[in-house]
Amino acid sequence: xxxxxxxxxxxxxxxxxxxxxxxxxxxxxxxxxxxxxxxxxxxxxxxxxxxxxxxxxxxxxxxxxxxxxxxxxxxxxxxxxxxxxxxxxxxxxxxxxxxxxxxxxxxxxxxxxxxxxxxxxxxxxxxxxxxxxxxxxxxxxxxxxxxxxxxxxxxxxxxxxxxxxxxxxxxxxxxxxxxxxxxxxxxxxxxxxxxxxxxxxxxxxxxxxxxxxxxxxxxxxxxxxxxxxxxxxxxxxxxxxxxxxxxxxxxxxxxxxxxxxxxxxxxxxxxxx
Amino acid sequence: xxxxxxxxxxxxxxxxxxxxxxxxxxxxxxxxxxxxxxxxxxxxxxxxxxxxxxxxxxxxxxxxxxxxxxxxxxxxxxxxxxxxxxxxxxxxxxxxxxxxxxxxxxxxxxxxxxxxxxxxxxxxxxxxxxxxxxxxxxxxxxxxxxxxxxxxxxxxxxxxxxxxxxxxxxxxxxxxxxxxxxxxxxxxxxxxxxxxxxxxxxxxxxxxxxxxxxxxxxxxxxxxxxxxxxxxxxxxxxxxxxxxxxxxxxxxxxxxxxxxxxxxxxxxxxxxxxxxxxxxxxxxxxxxxxxxxxxxxxxxxxxxxxxxxxxxxxxxxxxxxxxxxxxxxxxxxxxxxxxxxxxxxxxxxxxxxxxx
Numbered sequence: 001x002x003x004x005x006x007x008x009x010x011x012x013x014x015x016x017x018x019x020x021x022x023x024x025x026x027x028x029x030x031x032x033x034x035x036x037x038x039x040x041x042x043x044x045x046x047x048x049x050x051x052x053x054x055x056x057x058x059x060x061x062x063x064x065x066x067x068x069x070x071x072x073x074x075x076x077x078x079x080x081x082x083x084x085x086x087x088x089x090x091x092x093x094x095x096x097x098x099x100x101x102x103x104x105x106x107x108x109x110x111x112x113x114x115x116x117x118x119x120x121x122x123x124x125x126x127x128x129x130x131x132x133x134x135x136x137x138x139x140x141x142x143x144x145x146x147x148x149x150x151x152x153x154x155x156x157x158x159x160x161x162x163x164x165x166x167x168x169x170x171x172x173x174x175x176x177x178x179x180x181x182x183x184x185x186x187x188x189x190x191x192x193x194x195x196x197x198x199x200x201x202x203x204x205x206x207x208x209x210x211x212x213x214x215x216x217x218x219x220x221x222x223x224x225x226x227x228x229x230x231x232x233x234x235x236x237x238x239x240x241x242x243x244x245x246x247x248x249x250x251x252x253x254x255x256x257x258x259x260x261x262x263x264x265x266x267x268x269x270x271x272x273x
Numbered sequence: 274x275x276x277x278x279x280x281x282x283x284x285x286x287x288x289x290x291x292x293x294x295x296x297x298x299x300x301x302x303x304x305x306x307x308x309x310x311x312x313x314x315x316x317x318x319x320x321x322x323x324x325x326x327x328x329x330x331x332x333x334x335x336x337x338x339x340x341x342x343x344x345x346x347x348x349x350x351x352x353x354x355x356x357x358x359x360x361x362x363x364x365x366x367x368x369x370x371x372x373x374x375x376x377x378x379x380x381x382x383x384x385x386x387x388x389x390x391x392x393x394x395x396x397x398x399x400x401x402x403x404x405x406x407x408x409x410x411x412x413x414x415x416x417x418x419x420x421x422x423x424x425x426x427x428x429x430x431x432x433x434x435x436x437x438x439x440x441x442x443x444x445x446x447x448x449x450x451x452x453x454x455x456x457x458x459x460x461x462x463x464x465x466x467x468x469x470x471x472x473x474x475x476x477x478x479x480x481x482x483x484x485x486x487x488x489x490x491x492x493x494x495x496x497x498x499x500x501x502x503x504x505x506x507x508x509x510x511x512x513x514x515x516x517x518x519x520x521x522x523x524x525x526x527x528x529x530x531x532x533x534x535x536x537x538x539x540x541x542x543x544x545x546x547x548x549x550x551x552x553x554x555x556x557x558x559x560x561x562x563x564x565x566x567x568x569x570x571x572x573x574x575x576x577x578x579x580x581x582x583x584x585x586x587x588x589x590x591x592x593x594x595x596x597x598x599x600x601x602x603x604x605x606x607x608x609x610x611x612x613x614x615x616x617x618x619x620x621x622x623x624x625x626x627x628x629x
Contacts, residue, residue, distance in 0.1 A: 005404040006361045006544075006559065007371050031367060049364045050548030050555035074573050089367050233577065234570050236543050239404035242562070243541030244569055246591065249598035254403070270514045272583030 005239040008047045008091030013084045014066055020150050022073045023117065024082045025059065028092060029066035040124035041099030041230060041258045044069065045238050047091030048080035055235045055253075056081075057121035058095060067092070070120040070152070096238040097257050100125050100228055105200035109137040111192065111222075112165075113213045115144045115185050115205020119152045121230050121257075122204050130163045139165040140192035144185035144209070147173040166192055185209055189216045196221030204230045211268055214261045224262035231256050231264065248273050274468050276479035276487075277460050282314040282340070282382075284474045285419070285447075289380040292470070294417055297353070298382035299346060304332060306346035308381070317383075318343065325427035325499070325609065328618030341383060341451050344427030345608040349537035350388050353379055354395055354412055357561050361544070364555040376411035382419045384445075386438030387430075387608040389420055391537035393444055397600050398540050417466065420445040424490045428499035429609030431622055435502065437606045440491040447471060450487035459487040500609060500622040510628040511594035514586065518627050523582025525617050530563035532611035532619075533588065538604050539563070564588050589624060 011028040018024050029035065038058050046069065047053040054077045060068040073079040084090060102125055110129055114122050129139050141160055145151040148171055161167040168188045170181045181187060185205065199222050203210050210229045217227050231252050236242035238253040245252040248267045250259070267273050279285065289296050290312070299306045301318045311317060323343040324331045335342060360372035384392075392413075399409040423432075423439040432438030441448040446467030450459040459479050462468045479487075533539040543562035548555050562569060565584050570577035578584045596604030605621075612620045 004361065004371055004407060006557075007369060008362075010364075010367055010369055047557075050546055050553075052546045053544065053557075091364065091369065232572055234568075234572055236562075240402050241399065241404070241406065241540065242543065243564065244543070244562075246564075246587070246595070249595040251599070272578040272580060272586075273514070 005241070006093075006237060008045070008053075008093045010089050011066075011092045013086050013088050013090065014062065014064065015086055016084065019070060019152055022082070023070060023152070025068055025070045026081070026084060027062035027064075027066045027068050028090065029062075029064065030092070031089070035061070035065055035067055036095060038067070038095040039099035040102055040128055041121055042095040042097045043121070043238075043257065044092050044094035044096065045235070046071070046081055047093070048077050048084070049089070049091065051080040052077035053091070053236075054078060054081070055238060057230070057257075059120040059123045060127065070117065072117050094238060096253055098255060100202050100230075100258050101200075102128050104226075105129070106135050107137070109194040109199040110139045111189075111194055111199060111201040111217065112139070112141045113185055113189075113201065113203045113205070114142070115209035115213075116146065116150070117152060118205030118209070118230070119143055122202055123153065123156070125202050126160055126165065130160060130165060133164045137198065138194055140194060141165050141167045142170070142185055142188035142192060143167070144170045144172070144188070144205070147171055148175050148178050168192060184212065186212045186216045189213065189220065197223075199226060201227045203227060207232075207268065211265075214265060218261070224265060225260045227261040228258050229261060229264055230258045274462050274471065276484060277471065277476040278479050278483050279458050279460055279474055279476050280456075282317070282458070285470070286311065286314055286382070288470055288473050289417070289419075292378075294378045294380035296380045296382055299341075299343070301332065305330060306332070306343050306348075308346065308348040308352065311382075322425055323427060325429045325613045326618075327429065327612050327620045328615055330613050337453070338456050339424075339451060339453060341421045342425045344423065344425060344430055345385065345387065345610050345613075347535050347610065347614060349535070349608070349610070350381055350384055350392055350416075351395070351537050353381060353416060354392060354409065355399070355540065355561075359408070359559050361557040361559050363557075365552070374408045374411055376415040378415045378417070380417040380419055383421050384418055385421060385423050385608075386441045387432045387435075387606040388537055389418065389441060389444035390432075390435075390437035390606040391608070392418070394538040394600070394602060394604060394606065395540065397602060401600070418445045418447075418463075420448045420463075422448060422450040422487070422491050423494045424451060426494050426497050426499060427609055427613070429612040429620075430498050430607065431500040431502055431609060432607035433495050433498045433501070434504060435603060435605055435607035439494040450490050452483065452486050452490070457483070459483050500612070500620070502607070502622050502625055504603070507625065508594045508597060510625065511590045513629045516628055518624065519582040519586045522619060522624055523580065523585050525619055526581050526585045527617060528565040528581055528584055529616060530565040531614045531616060533563040533565060534561065535610040535614045536592075537608060537610070538606060541569070543569075564591070589621060592621075593625065
């Protein structure tokens, strides 16, 4: 019998790295065979046996070829996944979805804007940009966090800076040791250099952050279709059958999660769409 | 094969059963027409009709010998094409086993044109995309459809507006038209499978009068629709996200999900997970869900659609507008079930007529 689209494949947790108090990055490899290829911005459905299944973006490929997936414990399923130790198994379906338009950024200045955990699905974008650094103009990464303790991937941010990106970080609630800027990510748009009419932007974070950042980029003259966002919606299937992720006429699981602001902007302006 | 006439449904039911089909037909149960397995024609509803209005459903005895004098029942074919609960898989240790898919052969007797259209919509949803559902395909192939041309549409019917009825034109194996004086059925063939079965029945060729009478049944039914919808420009009307009408209907809507449960095309599902206390086997089950529940749109603990107007707008807009964007067809077949079974009598046709 042909496998049902809702049946996961069993993967083993190879490594587990705590990123901050409530967030871990797992690397996952199938018990047999290789991980299917993925595009930056795509996600998998991760199944914690007996608990449930949630969509999680792929934040990179591990050295041994597995998926790196960063998970924050906010509910029963994500908490169960965060608690998985190396050697334990989970179920994986995917990868699914329409990812970031990295090739569309070729020859242009690039702005990567992340709020909180929104940096996880953007990490493969930055890695791809820096791996082909000479194909792009200025590459700026602006990242916001609630506090210095919740800033994601701090060592990687420093590495990206060394590899040729202008990396700027801001926090909303500084501690005594913080000497950087304070406020929301949108404030950093003024601190980076880009040619608005020749700029492509990748934005991910809480919806309010994405809308504010997109509006700021538009105000500066970036074309709406050149501002991409990644939406988060309730998802039970990721294969266009459960109906939960509908966003107007779109299914976020297949038409998204990455959408241009030219399409997403007017729909996000409608409350409860 | 040309149309034929049969005098009784008994030989048809016996023939279907001898071919291994469980025959499921309309019976009177719990004060309503329900679908259940029958062994003989004697179990079928007979001499009853239904009164359907917004929020109202009553059976009434007519005292005649007619079997199919009622309109849509709270059950639809969805129960058989997409069971309310179905096991997806079990996980034992590091092994996942898919649910053993059994697709019993079922002959659905008495489905109407709107129901056939609804099955067509479901086929598009479950088989037409990039992730076809093999379990749905098995169930669908095991289903034989003996349709009936509607004679007595209900007060909430509007299949004529949606272009789906009342006459059966596609999707059936066999189509019956019930005629009175003398009581008989005109039988039309919709598939090779259907023809094979009809050839095994005692039958007579349909006379010109039989055929004219059968056509008259559909013509009369088409003129007796209880409701209507203007489909011209419907997507444009439903793009009025800020209409005050949403607040008005949202104030009446109980978000009880009845409309989505009786709807023959609503396909949304959720999943349930459990672990056996005996041996630790994890199991995953898929079941019907509704966009009227708060949990449906919840992301990180907060629903995207937290208000009644927001959820009602999502349902109506999906059914009549964004469904067309997604699947190239309307999600509504005009059966009227959502109007009849709404406990506060919200009428989709009235809501659509009052949007700008």
